[in-house]
Amino acid sequence: MPAQPIPKGANVNDIAQCLFDEKMNEKYFHKVARTCYYPAVDMFQSLVDRGLRLSIGFSYSFLRQAQIYDASLLKKFQQLVSHPNVELVGVEPYHSFLFYLDVNAFIKNMQDMVSFMEYLFGKRPVVTDTTEMFQSNEIYFALAKAGFKGTLVDGRPWVMGWRQPSYLYKYDGGPYIFPRHYQLSDDVGYRFSNKHWSGYPLFADTYADWLTSAEGDFVFLGWDFETFGEHHRREMGIFEFTKGMVEEVQKRRGEFILPSEAIEKFANGSHTLPLSQHPSTWAGEGSTEFFLGNSVQQSIFRLMHHAYHKALLTNNIELVELAMWLLQSDNLHLVQWFGKHGNEAEVSAYFTPSEWWRLTPSGIVWEMQQVYKNFIQAMDAHIPFIRQQQTVASYQPALDDLLYR
Numbered sequence: 001m002p003a004q005p006i007p008k009g010a011n012v013n014d015i016a017q018c019l020f021d022e023k024m025n026e027k028y029f030h031k032v033a034r035t036c037y038y039p040a041v042d043m044f045q046s047l048v049d050r051g052l053r054l055s056i057g058f059s060y061s062f063l064r065q066a067q068i069y070d071a072s073l074l075k076k077f078q079q080l081v082s083h084p085n086v087e088l089v090g091v092e093p094y095h096s097f098l099f100y101l102d103v104n105a106f107i108k109n110m111q112d113m114v115s116f117m118e119y120l121f122g123k124r125p126v127v128t129d130t131t132e133m134f135q136s137n138e139i140y141f142a143l144a145k146a147g148f149k150g151t152l153v154d155g156r157p158w159v160m161g162w163r164q165p166s167y168l169y170k171y172d173g174g175p176y177i178f179p180r181h182y183q184l185s186d187d188v189g190y191r192f193s194n195k196h197w198s199g200y201p202l203f204a205d206t207y208a209d210w211l212t213s214a215e216g217d218f219v220f221l222g223w224d225f226e227t228f229g230e231h232h233r234r235e236m237g238i239f240e241f242t243k244g245m246v247e248e249v250q251k252r253r254g255e256f257i258l259p260s261e262a263i264e265k266f267a268n269g270s271h272t273l274p275l276s277q278h279p280s281t282w283a284g285e286g287s288t289e290f291f292l293g294n295s296v297q298q299s300i301f302r303l304m305h306h307a308y309h310k311a312l313l314t315n316n317i318e319l320v321e322l323a324m325w326l327l328q329s330d331n332l333h334l335v336q337w338f339g340k341h342g343n344e345a346e347v348s349a350y351f352t353p354s355e356w357w358r359l360t361p362s363g364i365v366w367e368m369q370q371v372y373k374n375f376i377q378a379m380d381a382h383i384p385f386i387r388q389q390q391t392v393a394s395y396q397p398a399l400d401d402l403l404y405r
Contacts, residue, residue: 090128155179166216169273204244
């Protein structure tokens with residue numbers, strides 16, 4: 001929809017109402033809840049009762065929407081996480097690219113996220129993901145500084161080198177590293193309903209054979225939760241496949257194991273994995289190009305910088321929080337299609353709200369940029385010109401309040 005103008009001198013609440021379309025957010029939340037969240041959480045609740053062991057992570061942005069839009073769904077997730085066969089893993093709370101702008105604030109947010117997850121679910125994550133499985137040399141050390149015992153990386157060949165993704169790794173005394181087996185993961189996450197894939201249709205017994213015969217100590221599978229019912233519709237058989245896969249793995253005496261259990265079991269035999277200075281993600285071809293690969297994404301990313309830095313200048317915690325919402329990776333994901341064709345562009349276009357397309361592609365881009373410009377200009381009225389005792393960094397300890405309120 002067109003960017004909402006922000007009246008001069010608007011307060012924080014009025015600014016927020018102009019930035020975010022809560023009606024549209026709620027519409028799509030309920031749509032995905034109906035096709036994915038409810039049936040999938042019920043399926044996994046049944047499967048953990050039958051011996052499946054799994055880990056699951058939630059962004060604060062998702063949990064906040066669940067609290068507002070569907071409290072009963074949140075209770076279902078809390079019930080699932082409470083199961084002894086489920087481990088809670090950490091996720092960057094705003095699903096944002098904050099680590100690119102302010103690594104110290106990123107570390108603090110990740111620590112606050114752990115406390116919030118313990119408060120909401122009664123379990124404290126010791127293994128963490130980031131945003132889109134973003135990983136690099138300095139982020140690895142940032143996560144070590146935040147106190148995590150384990151972290152994730154997408155096990156692409158250019159990340160692993162000659163190494164296999166089916167072992168536990170570590171680097172220079174930091175957290176243990178779980179490489180996602182991207183080929184076996186993507187066979188389900190992306191290719192399952194692709195009728196042009198050579199492996200289509202994929203049957204549960206075939207996949208169980210692949211898993212149990214794979215080289216190494218374990219196979220770490222990583223999927224979007226929306227894989228089940230949203231990326232692959234129910235009528236494609238994704239739910240039946242998943243139930244059958246668990247049963248077929250158990251028939252082959254395969255063992256399901258939680259990340260913290262894998263650390264205890266394989267720590268003594270872990271291997272060294274140096275992490276590249278070029279960051280990896282689990283999107284697209286595995287680099288940051290999926291989010292920063294075209295001129296429009298780069299332009300929006302620069303506006304993200306300006307919005308965040310301007311918010312820091314206001315010394316206003318609530319404006320800083322608004323800026324972090326605007327740092328979400330989805331705001332870059334949504335325009336990955338600009339100037340491109342092929343499967344990745346189609347995926348990005350699918351996640352772009354259907355209501356936006358009436359603006360035309362160039363109109364979508366212009367309006368997205370205008371949202372950031374409007375926000376940056378609206379903060380003019382909130383910049384204190386008299387030097388305050390409060391420092392720019394003083395918002396960080398108050399992030400706990402943002403997460404708990």
